[in-house]
Amino acid sequence: MWPSRNRTATVTCLACGDEVSRSTAREYDKYGDRWDREDKTFEHLCKDCYTDLCRQPRDELEDLLVELEAGERGQKSFLSGYISAVEDRYGTVEEES
Ligand SMILES: [Zn+2]
Numbered sequence: 001m002w003p004s005r006n007r008t009a010t011v012t013c014l015a016c017g018d019e020v021s022r023s024t025a026r027e028y029d030k031y032g033d034r035w036d037r038e039d040k041t042f043e044h045l046c047k048d049c050y051t052d053l054c055r056q057p058r059d060e061l062e063d064l065l066v067e068l069e070a071g072e073r074g075q076k077s078f079l080s081g082y083i084s085a086v087e088d089r090y091g092t093v094e095e096e097s
Pocket of ligand 1: 014050
């Protein structure tokens with residue numbers, strides 16, 4: 001008998017719902033940090049959807065806003081916190097040399 005390994009060879013693309021083989025799928029980490037793999041389940045995108053995907057860190061924005069307690073601080077202190085958090089994560093927006 002086969003060993004009861006429950007490892008699926010296909011994953012479902014999160015955008016279009018297609019089944020793609022795990023080896024061709026792209027991992028999509030909604031937390032935006034693919035290198036921190038602990039306690040995470042990755043979602044998957046097929047190659048096409050991955051390519052179509054806008055590379056802007058949009059999904060992280062929500063987390064960032066929660067983290068910075070958007071709406072619970074004054075606008076001014078929120079904005080300065082936001083800018084430094086974004087710079088921490090992505091580097092300065094302009095002039096990347
Ligand atoms: Zn897809």
